[in-house]
Amino acid sequence: MAAYLSFKEIWRNKGRYLLFSMVIALITVLVLFTAGLGEGLASANKEYLEKINADLLVFQEDTGFSTLESRLDYNTLKQVRRWEGVADVGAIGFSNVTILFTNGAEPIDVSLIGVEPGKPGAPPAFEGEALRSKQSKTTIVDGRIAGQANLQVGDTVVVKTTQGAEDEFYELKVSGITDGRQYFFQPSVFVPLEIWDEIRPKADITNNNAPLLPNILAIQLQNPAAKIEIGQYLESRVDNIEIADIKTTYEAAPGYAEQQSTLNTMKGFTFLIGVLVIGGFFQIQTLQKVAQIGMLKAIGTSNHAVANAAILQIIFVTIFGVAIGGLATLGMAFGLPSSVPIVFTGTAVLIAVVALLLIGPIGGLVSIRLALKVEPLRALGM
């Protein structure tokens, strides 16, 4: 009975309900884009760290888990490497450079990441070969760069860097292409740590004997489940270090928390607007139907049926609106340029869609309560 009444009403008032579904669809688009933007921006900030083959990261003490502030010496690497429970350790260095392409593609600003071939921190190659030699001027490039500049394995790229007050140019041969591994909002280029130290931007180029100081160490553990205990143990045994897991590290990145909380606030407000809009629509609709609801109750329609009819309408309109909004978002996402940092992950989209589907019934609760409170006698003016 409830389904019959609710669907008949929707069918006979198609225009009104379609229009309102479009409002829900627009809210859906807004929520999904905000969610996608949150994922995209977060991903651009942390993609490399999220995919890193390590359980813990070692930083210089009191650097607030900042990969750029931290500097570690070779002695620290040796000490960490020998502790029981540590399976492997790799040193990593970060800096920013510009790469130029011989095929005429536009130069791209990238994160230049120095890694030890075969050690934690070094990326896998999905095309070509992983880094092998510590000394060779070869590179593994982020899949985004390869796509953007139409790079192939075996091509040569030129790194433009600033050393002292001069621009310097280094040629690197692309030995392999990895997947998307952005860091600090830039795609990454991976080189052996010693090559990184040679070509990275630096102010002082007079001291050629300066020791290689990587920024952080990536640790693989024999038992990743024991990372908290081993981390605390290492911090107490090795001087001048602090240890964090991957999540703590990217959450400590400058601006990350602020950026995410801003987007989450936007998302929250969009949901709130959704609840209010849906609630307002159905409340006005119920107020307009007081006499009709009163008549239905007077002829013997139960409160249960009245409430179910209202709930079914709200659910149907919400599902329809969210589906249209989802499809519209999908369509628009295909048309976005790759430079727009929007990423739709299954989990984020699922959470957003479930939340959107819930806001309908939540928003409609007031109208359902209103419908239940309609007194037939008063509604009919008897």
Add this chain to the structure above:
Amino acid sequence: MKTILETNNVTKIYESGNLVVKAVDAVSISVQAGEFVGLVGPSGSGKTTMLAMLAALLQASDGSLKIDGYNLSEMNDIERTRFRREKIGFTFQSNNLVPYLTALENVELMLRLNKKYNRKSRQHARDLLLRLGLEDRLDSLPSQLSGGQQQRVAIARSLIHDPSVVLADEPTASLDTERANQVVGIFADLIHEQNRAGIMVTHDLRMCKYVDKVIQMVDGRVTNIITERAAIDQLASSSKLAEAPAPKAKPVQQPQSLLAHAMPNLVGAAG
């Protein structure tokens, strides 16, 4: 004839603070199967309150109401809703129909509510609407029907589920004389044909020519019951007034009746 509806000293009292008003005062009436009764009286006489109690929309303060063997005074809200659905057919003054259902669907609604809708239901509803002269309006929405047509659809809806009692609250209030006669005439015919008990509350005494018994109410009390055909016809033909005459003993409206008229507005119930 079988007595379908019987009330015994039914009283409805409204209380608001120190104010106590008897909207219906010890009313005892009975209606037989196949009998069409007109309940008349001036505004505030308690006739609509009485109708609301008979329709199980309002709980009596005292006395008993029995319809088809069911004692309405002993029912809870859920039982009364079910009772209305199964045993009562109701035609209201206005807002009678569901605006998004066609005439045919509005009539079928009572069968769907009672879970009696089956293959034959559509034909049953169609036949009833044909009987009411609406053969070309079956698929029209209420907004496409005239007031009289809407009332005829409401009459069909009030009869289709074989109710024990059919109640009508001012069914001609928004109709012109011709349409009013047409609607009430058909209503009376169907009540007689189907051997139902029917009660119509009306201001329009001219409509009494279609009823078998007139019950006059004033100040919540039954002041007169007319059963003789000649007396009923005389009442219907002699008066164009919308209200039944007040009894000679009370030529001036008493304070109690003024309060009774005002009480529904004060306490949010019918009067």
